[in-house]
Amino acid sequence: MTSHTNPIIVNEMRTRMRGCRAYVLLTLYLALISCITATMYVTIYDTSTGLYGDYDITTANVRDAPDIGKAIFISTTILLLFLITHIAPAFTAASISGEREKQTYDILITTPLLARRIVWGKLGAVFLFLFLLILTSLPVQSLAFLFGGVAFTELIIATLVLAMSALAFGSVGLYISSLNRTTMVSILFTYSVILPFVYGLPFIVFWLGTFTLPVVALIGSVYSELASMIIGIVMAYLAGFLLSLNPFSSGLLTIIAATNGNGYFFFTEQVFYNISIPMVSPWIIYVFFCVFIVIVMAQLTIRQLNQISNF
Amino acid sequence: MSIIQIKNLSKNFGRRTAVNDISFDIEAGSLFGFIGPNGAGKTTTIRVLTTLLKPSAGQVLVDGHSVVKQPREVRKVMGYMPDFFGVYNDMTVWEYLDFFCGCYEIEFNQRKSLISDLLELVDLSKRHDDYVDSLSRGMKQRLSLARSLVHDPKVLVLDEPASGLDPRARVEFRELLVELRRLNKTIFFSSHILSDIAEICNQVGIVEQGNLISVGHIDTLKRQLRETHHIRLRVMGDTVERAKSILATSQGVGEVEADPASDGDWDIIAEFSGDKPAVTTLLKQLVLADVPILSFAAETDSLEDVFMKLTEGGIL
Numbered sequence: 231m232t233s234h235t236n237p238i239i240v241n242e243m244r245t246r247m248r249g250c251r252a253y254v255l256l257t258l259y260l261a262l263i264s265c266i267t268a269t270m271y272v273t274i275y276d277t278s279t280g281l282y283g284d285y286d287i288t289t290a291n292v293r294d295a296p297d298i299g300k301a302i303f304i305s306t307t308i309l310l311l312f313l314i315t316h317i318a319p320a321f322t323a324a325s326i327s328g329e330r331e332k333q334t335y336d337i338l339i340t341t342p343l344l345a346r347r348i349v350w351g352k353l354g355a356v357f358l359f360l361f362l363l364i365l366t367s368l369p370v371q372s373l374a375f376l377f378g379g380v381a382f383t384e385l386i387i388a389t390l391v392l393a394m395s396a397l398a399f400g401s402v403g404l405y406i407s408s409l410n411r412t413t414m415v416s417i418l419f420t421y422s423v424i425l426p427f428v429y430g431l432p433f434i435v436f437w438l439g440t441f442t443l444p445v446v447a448l449i450g451s452v453y454s455e456l457a458s459m460i461i462g463i464v465m466a467y468l469a470g471f472l473l474s475l476n477p478f479s480s481g482l483l484t485i486i487a488a489t490n491g492n493g494y495f496f497f498t499e500q501v502f503y504n505i506s507i508p509m510v511s512p513w514i515i516y517v518f519f520c521v522f523i524v525i526v527m528a529q530l531t532i533r534q535l536n537q538i539s540n541f
Numbered sequence: 542m543s544i545i546q547i548k549n550l551s552k553n554f555g556r557r558t559a560v561n562d563i564s565f566d567i568e569a570g571s572l573f574g575f576i577g578p579n580g581a582g583k584t585t586t587i588r589v590l591t592t593l594l595k596p597s598a599g600q601v602l603v604d605g606h607s608v609v610k611q612p613r614e615v616r617k618v619m620g621y622m623p624d625f626f627g628v629y630n631d632m633t634v635w636e637y638l639d640f641f642c643g644c645y646e647i648e649f650n651q652r653k654s655l656i657s658d659l660l661e662l663v664d665l666s667k668r669h670d671d672y673v674d675s676l677s678r679g680m681k682q683r684l685s686l687a688r689s690l691v692h693d694p695k696v697l698v699l700d701e702p703a704s705g706l707d708p709r710a711r712v713e714f715r716e717l718l719v720e721l722r723r724l725n726k727t728i729f730f731s732s733h734i735l736s737d738i739a740e741i742c743n744q745v746g747i748v749e750q751g752n753l754i755s756v757g758h759i760d761t762l763k764r765q766l767r768e769t770h771h772i773r774l775r776v777m778g779d780t781v782e783r784a785k786s787i788l789a790t791s792q793g794v795g796e797v798e799a800d801p802a803s804d805g806d807w808d809i810i811a812e813f814s815g816d817k818p819a820v821t822t823l824l825k826q827l828v829l830a831d832v833p834i835l836s837f838a839a840e841t842d843s844l845e846d847v848f849m850k851l852t853e854g855g856i857l
């Protein structure tokens with residue numbers, strides 16, 4: 231440690247990791263993830279061998295191993311993604327309002343510590359804690375490798391998506407926290423932004439998607455084939471883009487694209503019977519979107535902290 | 542040189558004026574006492590001074606830096622102890638100080654000795670490894686003072702620092718402030734308690750309802766106080782009107798009141814401002830006018846009396 235180590239991170243780590251709270255949380259998490267993994271294993275094993283088939287787990291059908299590996303990998307990743315997108319914003323939403331509530335904010339803000347370092351410290355501390363979750367689940371995830379069916383690239387992509395989700399969702403909570411006096415309000419406000427985004431966005435896109443075909447057909451009959459094609463392609467790109475912004479739909483589409491043998495970076499999507507358009511893999515758009523969110527939210531928070539209050 | 546300059550500072554909260562066009566300077570090395578009743582605007586002034594609150598009008602400079610335009614420069618030279626504050630949970634005393642050492646970018650290898658020196662100064666050495674939230678209120682206050690000294694600031698701003706302390710700690714605290722002043726720090730502190738201020742400060746400011754009533758050196762203020770008297774005299778019954786008319790026309794005499802006392806005598810109380818020769822002149826005048834004086838006394842108001850008068854009897 232040097233004088234330039236971010237004191238906020240040191241502080242948060244000291245207080246957050248103290249006592250048994252953090253360990254209890256981690257243990258519960260590991261228990262949960264192990265349960266899910268075991269369930270996946272047994273379920274897939276059962277369905278592949280048949281209920282009355284061979285129950286000897288050690289001689290599991292080698293052909294089914296990749297399926298088991300994939301299922302374990304995907305389910306643990308989704309669980310992590312769920313935890314991260316729901317926990318990170320709550321943690322950070324408490325961070326600045328919490329200082330105000332505990333009346334430690336004035337003292338902190340009258341030190342020459344730069345707002346930039348407060349913001350990265352608060353975000354960094356939450357990120358490190360969540361990264362610990364990601365790390366502790368690696369042993370379970372590595373089971374997936376044992377079974378095969380999961381590429382190393384997939385693990386890297388999943389980890390990147392998880393890490394960026396932690397930062398992006400955390401930064402939203404942090405900004406909202408800097409606006410409010412009480413933690414309660416910050417958390418409610420944050421969830422009322424996060425939840426519609428996580429659960430609402432995919433449904434809205436799918437719902438709007440159901441209008442696409444009739445609209446395209448209508449344009450085709452009223453104007454020209456070309457116009458309807460252009461509209462169709464634009465709609466496809468728009469839907470793809472919007473679905474890529476949501477971590478769950480983005481992940482799902484990435485998996486679908488990959489299992490269709492389309493690769494992890496680019497793929498082509500058939501829009502009309504004779505036209506395929508090239509698309510960037512959703513996770514890439516998602517990661518860039520996260521970077522964008524983090525930068526914007528961090529800047530807004532810094533500005534908020536630098537403002538001298540009127541009250 | 543003035544290390545704190547407050548020029549025409551005003552602060553409104555909506556329609557309420559908390560601070561109304563206050564101006565004064567504080568010289569480097571001063572121990573400045575800021576006194577006034579509840580709601581006078583002390584905390585508001587201090588929050589502007591400590592870069593926490595935007596003034597509605599006016600300018601405040603600390604060590605030549607504007608609190609609005611260069612808050613970070615101000616923060617570097619200032620230590621601040623708020624009137625109410627909290628501490629972090631799950632944190633020990635030394636970790637608390639270490640955290641602020643980090644905020645002020647104090648080298649890691651200097652922290653250990655600095656922290657033990659500061660704890661020594663505020664008499665908390667034995668609590669080094671205790672949790673901060675387990676300390677008593679007065680101890681937290683002392684810890685907060687230690688915290689505000691972490692970066693050896695030129696200016697210390699303390700908002701009612703003695704409010705949670707027991708009488709003994711209060712005395713020790715005053716000694717500590719005097720000691721810190723000797724180390725060439727400028728100290729700005731607020732209080733309700735006049736004796737806290739009168740005994741140790743060299744400069745005082747008195748505020749009431751957002752207005753600065755009086756500011757200056759304590760000696761000047763004390764001299765002003767010493768020159769304010771009440772004249773109390775007792776005269777025989779039939780001469781009361783004559784005495785009153787003489788008093789009313791004499792220089793330095795304010796309001797005159799007469800109340801009947803026992804045996805048909807009258808007590809007269811006259812507000813009077815003037816030095817000692819003026820008192821003797823007044824007495825001579827009464828005697829020469831053949832007023833039968835039974836007793837005569839010139840009384841100096843106590844500090845508290847003056848303060849009550851200045852602040853129009855606001856709650857202290």
Ligand SMILES: Nc1ncnc2c1ncn2[C@@H]1O[C@H](COP(=O)(O)OP(=O)(O)OP(=O)(O)O)[C@@H](O)[C@H]1O
Pocket residue numbers: 541554557558559577578579580581582583584585586624733
């Ligand atoms: N944030 C605020 N919003 C609205 N009014 C405020 C605010 N802060 C202070 N005031 C008002 O400004 C006036 C001055 O308050 P201030 O806290 O400065 O007084 P004070 O001298 O510190 O009093 P005390 O001795 O009780 O601490 C009060 O009338 C108060 O109600």
Ligand SMILES: [Mg+2]
Pocket residue numbers: 583584585624700
């Ligand atoms: Mg106050």
